[in-house]
Amino acid sequence: MFEFRIDATSDAARAGTLILPHGTVTTPVFMPVGTQATVRTLSPADLETVGAQIVLANTYHLHVRPGEDVIEQLGGLHKFMAWDRPLLTDSGGFQVFSLEGFRRVDEEGVEFQSHVDGGRRMLTPERVVEIQAKLGADIAMAFDHVVPGGADESTARDALERTLRWLGRCKKRHNELAELRHDGTTARRHDGVQRADVPTWNQTLWPIIQGGTLPALRTECLDRIMELGPWTGIAIGGLSVGEPKDKMYATVEVLEERLPPALPRYLMGVGFPADLVAAVERGVDLFDCVAPTRGGRNGSAFTPEGTLNIRNAAFRTDEAPLDPTCDCETCTTYSRGYLRHLFAAGELLGLRLLSLHNVRYLIRLAEDMRAAIQRGDFAAWADEWRRRYQHTGVA
Amino acid sequence: MFEFRIDATSDAARAGTLILPHGTVTTPVFMPVGTQATVRTLSPADLETVGAQIVLANTYHLHVRPGEDVIEQLGGLHKFMAWDRPLLTDSGGFQVFSLEGFRRVDEEGVEFQSHVDGGRRMLTPERVVEIQAKLGADIAMAFDHVVPGGADESTARDALERTLRWLGRCKKRHNELAELRHDGTTARRHDGVQRADVPTWNQTLWPIIQGGTLPALRTECLDRIMELGPWTGIAIGGLSVGEPKDKMYATVEVLEERLPPALPRYLMGVGFPADLVAAVERGVDLFDCVAPTRGGRNGSAFTPEGTLNIRNAAFRTDEAPLDPTCDCETCTTYSRGYLRHLFAAGELLGLRLLSLHNVRYLIRLAEDMRAAIQRGDFAAWADEWRRRYQHTGVA
Numbered sequence: 049m050f051e052f053r054i055d056a057t058s059d060a061a062r063a064g065t066l067i068l069p070h071g072t073v074t075t076p077v078f079m080p081v082g083t084q085a086t087v088r089t090l091s092p093a094d095l096e097t098v099g100a101q102i103v104l105a106n107t108y109h110l111h112v113r114p115g116e117d118v119i120e121q122l123g124g125l126h127k128f129m130a131w132d133r134p135l136l137t138d139s140g141g142f143q144v145f146s147l148e149g150f151r152r153v154d155e156e157g158v159e160f161q162s163h164v165d166g167g168r169r170m171l172t173p174e175r176v177v178e179i180q181a182k183l184g185a186d187i188a189m190a191f192d193h194v195v196p197g198g199a200d201e202s203t204a205r206d207a208l209e210r211t212l213r214w215l216g217r218c219k220k221r222h223n224e225l226a227e228l229r230h231d232g233t234t235a236r237r238h239d240g241v242q243r244a245d246v247p248t249w250n251q252t253l254w255p256i257i258q259g260g261t262l263p264a265l266r267t268e269c270l271d272r273i274m275e276l277g278p279w280t281g282i283a284i285g286g287l288s289v290g291e292p293k294d295k296m297y298a299t300v301e302v303l304e305e306r307l308p309p310a311l312p313r314y315l316m317g318v319g320f321p322a323d324l325v326a327a328v329e330r331g332v333d334l335f336d337c338v339a340p341t342r343g344g345r346n347g348s349a350f351t352p353e354g355t356l357n358i359r360n361a362a363f364r365t366d367e368a369p370l371d372p373t374c375d376c377e378t379c380t381t382y383s384r385g386y387l388r389h390l391f392a393a394g395e396l397l398g399l400r401l402l403s404l405h406n407v408r409y410l411i412r413l414a415e416d417m418r419a420a421i422q423r424g425d426f427a428a429w430a431d432e433w434r435r436r437y438q439h440t441g442v443a
Numbered sequence: 444m445f446e447f448r449i450d451a452t453s454d455a456a457r458a459g460t461l462i463l464p465h466g467t468v469t470t471p472v473f474m475p476v477g478t479q480a481t482v483r484t485l486s487p488a489d490l491e492t493v494g495a496q497i498v499l500a501n502t503y504h505l506h507v508r509p510g511e512d513v514i515e516q517l518g519g520l521h522k523f524m525a526w527d528r529p530l531l532t533d534s535g536g537f538q539v540f541s542l543e544g545f546r547r548v549d550e551e552g553v554e555f556q557s558h559v560d561g562g563r564r565m566l567t568p569e570r571v572v573e574i575q576a577k578l579g580a581d582i583a584m585a586f587d588h589v590v591p592g593g594a595d596e597s598t599a600r601d602a603l604e605r606t607l608r609w610l611g612r613c614k615k616r617h618n619e620l621a622e623l624r625h626d627g628t629t630a631r632r633h634d635g636v637q638r639a640d641v642p643t644w645n646q647t648l649w650p651i652i653q654g655g656t657l658p659a660l661r662t663e664c665l666d667r668i669m670e671l672g673p674w675t676g677i678a679i680g681g682l683s684v685g686e687p688k689d690k691m692y693a694t695v696e697v698l699e700e701r702l703p704p705a706l707p708r709y710l711m712g713v714g715f716p717a718d719l720v721a722a723v724e725r726g727v728d729l730f731d732c733v734a735p736t737r738g739g740r741n742g743s744a745f746t747p748e749g750t751l752n753i754r755n756a757a758f759r760t761d762e763a764p765l766d767p768t769c770d771c772e773t774c775t776t777y778s779r780g781y782l783r784h785l786f787a788a789g790e791l792l793g794l795r796l797l798s799l800h801n802v803r804y805l806i807r808l809a810e811d812m813r814a815a816i817q818r819g820d821f822a823a824w825a826d827e828w829r830r831r832y833q834h835t836g837v838a
Contacts, residue, residue, distance in 0.1 A: 084788045085781070091792060093772070114759065114784045121760045122780045130776045364509065365516045377488070381525045385517045386480070389509045393479040396791060397486060 050252045050280035052312045058426035060304055060331040063418045066281075066312050068134040068186040069250035070126065073101045075312065075333040076417050078324065078410040079136060081341065084109050085119070085129040088341045089400040090407065092131045098376055098408035099415070102186075103131055104336045107179055108140035112162045112169070116182040124184035135185035136336075139176045139218075141192040141256070142285070142317070153193070155210070173217035181225050181251065189283060190218040192256040197290030204260035208269050211258045215276060222253045254314065256285035261295040263302045270306055282307065283314040284332075288323070297326050304331040321350055321413055322437060325430050328417050335414075340406030345399045347391050350409040352436055358402065363388040376408035377401075445647045445675035447707045453821035455699055455726040458813045461676075461707050463529040463581040464645035465521065468496045470707065470728040471812050473719065473805040474531060476736065479504050480514070480524040483736045484795040485802065487526045493771060493803035494810070497529040497581075499731045502574055503538035507557045507564070511577040519579035530580035531731075534571045534613075536587040536651070537680070537712070548588065550605070568612035576620050576646060584678060585613040587651040592685030599655035603664050606653045610671060617648045649709065651680040656690040658697045665701055677702065678709040679727075683718070692721050699726040716745055716808055717832060720825050723812050730809075735801030740794045742786050745804040747831055753797065758783040771803035772796075 049069060056063040064075040080087045080095060083106045087095060095103065105125060110116060122128045125135055144151060150161040150168070157172030173191040180188035191214050193207040226249040255273045259265030273282065284303060287296045300315065307313055314334035315327050324335055340350065347359040351371040358370065366384035374380075378387070378401040390398030420429035444464060451458040459470040475482045475490060478501045482490060490498065500520060505511060517523045520530055539546060545556040545563070552567030568586045575583035586609050588602040621644040650668045654660030668677065679698060682691045695710065702708055709729035710722050719730055735745065742754040746766040753765070761779035769775075773782070773796040785793030815824035 084784070084790055086785060086790050086792045089791045089795075091772070091795075092776070109788075113788055114780075118760055118780065118784075122762060122778055128778070128781050128784075130781070365513055367517060377486075381487070383517055383523070385509075385513065386523050386525070389479070389513075389523075390481060393504075393508055395479055395481050396484045396794065397481045399791065400484075400486075400795070 049250075052281065052310065054309065056422045056424070058421040058424050059329075061328050061417070061421045061426040062309075062331060062333060063421040064312060064333055066333075068102070070132060070134045070186050071101070073134055074418060076324070076328045076414045076421075077101055077334055078407075078414045079104045079334060079336040080407050081106075081336050081338045082129065082131075083338070084113070085125060087403075087407070088345065089396075089403045090341070092129065094400075094404055095131070095407070096133075098404060099411045100133070100407065102134040102136060102334075104136045104138065105129070105183070105185065106140070106143060107137045107176060107183065107189075108143035108171075110137075110183060111140065111171075111179050112164045116179045120182040120184075124182075126184065134187070135183075136187040136314075137180050137183050137185040137189065138316070139180070139189040139191040139256075140171055141176075141189075142194050144171055145194040146289075153210075155213070157191075157214075173214040174221040177218050177221040177225065177253070181222075181229075184251065186251060187281065188222070188251050188253050190215045190253060190255045192258055192285055194258070194286050194289065195260060197261070197295075199260045201260075201262060201265070204258070204262055204265055207260075208258050208265055211256065212269070212272055212276075215255050215273065218253060219255075219276060222251075225249070252280045254281045254283050255279055256283045256316070257303065258286045260286060261291050261299050263299065266299055266303055267306055270303060274308065279311060281312040281314060281334075283316050285316045287315065288317045288319055288337075293323075296323075297330065300327055300330040300332060307331065321410065322434070324410065324413055325417070325433055328414075328421075329426070329430055335410075337410075340410050341403045344403035344406045347398075347402065348406075349402050350406050354437055358384060358387045358398075359391050360388070370402070370405055371409065374405060374408060374412070376405050378405040378408075444645075447676065447705065449704065451817045451819070453816040453819050454724075456723050456812070456816045456821040457704075457726060457728060458816040459707060459728055461728075463497070465527060465529045465581050466496070468529055469813060471719070471723045471809045471816075472496055472729055473802075473809045474499045474729060474731040475802050476501075476731050476733045477524065477526075478733070479508070480520060482798075482802070483740065484791075484798045485736070487524065489795075489799055490526070490802070491528075493799060494806045495528070495802065497531060497729075498526055499531045499533065500524070500578070500580065501535070501538060502532045502571065502578065502584075503535035503566075505532075505578060506535065506566075506574050507559045511574045515577040515579075519577075521579065529582070530578075531582040531709075532575050532578050532580040532584065533711070534575070534584040534586040534651075535566055536571075536584075537589050539566055540589040541684075548605075550608070552586075552609075568609040569616040572613050572616040572620065572648070576617075576624075579646065581646060582676065583617070583646050583648050585610045585648060585650050587653055587680055589653070589681050589684065590655060592656070592690075594655045596655075596657060596660070599653070599657055599660055602655075603653050603660055606651065607664070607667055607671075610650050610668065613648060614650075614671060620644070647675045649676045649678050650674055651678045651711070652698065653681045655681060656686050656694050658694065661694055661698055662701055665698060669703065674706060676707040676709060676729075678711050680711045682710065683712045683714055683732075688718075691718075692725065695722055695725040695727060702726065716805065717829070719805065719808055720812065720828055723809075723816075724821070724825055730805075732805075735805050736798045739798035739801045742793075742797065743801075744797055745801050749832055753779060753782050753793075754786050755783070765797075765800055766804065769800060769803060769807070771800050773800040773803075 066073040176191040363384040369379040571586040758779040764774040
């Protein structure tokens, strides 16, 4: 359980296999975001159809509504949302630090105001681990202190130190819960893996590297996280939060040189198609982002040439599919003219059909990258991909 | 083509088979409403899954947006909305007479203001037939003058006379178009029906009986419509527009005695579950209504005991399915607790899942009625159904 195997590499790019309690995930992989225990507009059957292997849900949102106790009573997050493949929950750190309104951070944790009922609540490293244990995702994330993209060194240093102290508390609480839940057997086996004699729990905890866009802080954070190990995976947080793209890429590059190859690497909150390609090129394995569903609800669709907006009057009588290269239900069933009509008429089916396509697009992009890595020509594939994607300049 | 066969009767209730260019429809049948060329929140694949045999679309709405010419350019309504089973389009009469704002009726037709762009437009019997010909549904409806539920005799008489004059003009234009489109062959054959030597067109025109809730006007209207025939089906319009339920049932009852048994009978805009049962009991074959999708988007769900509203706090940790007797995706996949969460959290998936269930509920109700008619015990089935449906008093 929680094993990661590298199947192929092409320069820094990696194709791997991650074994989780609810199934096996091949990487690189894009995780659709199911903020409130649903990937907005899509059903679990839709997600299976587009090849989703793992879905992310937000601990903060589920804690404030409906509450982790409700979800636990209804059988845990997998059963609640009727998704039997792997799940990852974030820690709520990103949400509480990006919330508008009242927020107070101290060593104990973060006090904040619920966006649902306005009530004051407290998240601590221990609480966050306990909430995620009740939710029961395959992968839980440690509680981290996220700072804005342009944070200065002392702010970034301060958040880094707190993130590391909180990581120790998260790990301690996670281990205590694992002891309580230890049943001495491995309930599920995948791909011939059978370790029934090993104590186990069906959730693992991943740490998050912080440190802003300061290379020295990032590498120090990574080193100190590894001292607190062992870990089954590791995340890069605090990127895609307003910093320039080249800073984001440079940060990932610096880390790539020191990240233990055996751990799967998750770049949080990324991204757009070009970001996925650049990050895989720099050794990243997992991604999540709301862009495909948020953009889809706004009429924006990913295509191999860049994004298009289906509301454009030019599509009024366009018989072509949204993306002629795509195999999703939207692209194999409907014309751009019909999709434009759905948006013009305010029909909810339009939001769903574009979300479905965009999620499929990113999943297929990850599949294409995996194939290129397995062929050993990722660099050439990426150059060709970028030439085409940026060709029209509409991205 | 356009044949109707009675498979079984049980008192006045009938089980039949209607052969249309895009497929065979077994009756009684509930037609989901796809106002703007989409049954709100549902895809064609969803509709097939819940057993929809025929869908209704609104000529008025499609005329004002995107316009019948756009739909014709994109291959006609079936291809546009990716629905290859039978379609029925209404005439727009009901919409233009129930529109808020400017409306002027004269012998030529109705001038009205588009709800989309505010522009003045004119619908005439000829235009309505031409628009529906471009849309290309299997069944087109004649343009009728609808009056409110409480209309007095002179208003109802006036509307009836105009409806009959307009029917003559609709039929004349329909016949002209049929001549133009006559190709001497039957392109599609169903259930062994083959009449390749008979001139044909893949659209038929059905007349609409008006006359308010005045029995003498209703029967006169029916008789005079039959003189203008032959017809392949007939509709009862102007009901479910604010009149008391007993007046609606009495009107259907009066008509039932004189309606030619060989014609399929379509009760427009009806209805709620109890209305479907009462109307089938009185010899009706086809129905349409927005109640399942409109109610579904509002959290209201049909069950065998009556309706429930999923927003109710009582369902917060309810593990039971929405309707334990139902075979739809919603009821076989999710708990009431999860569905309530989707509504509380404002998630679009909730609207879709309740719409899906409600449409399935009415289709299954029609299927159950058909089975009872075929067993010959419809009256006993209906009594038992009503006893259960009204038992809790929450309907």
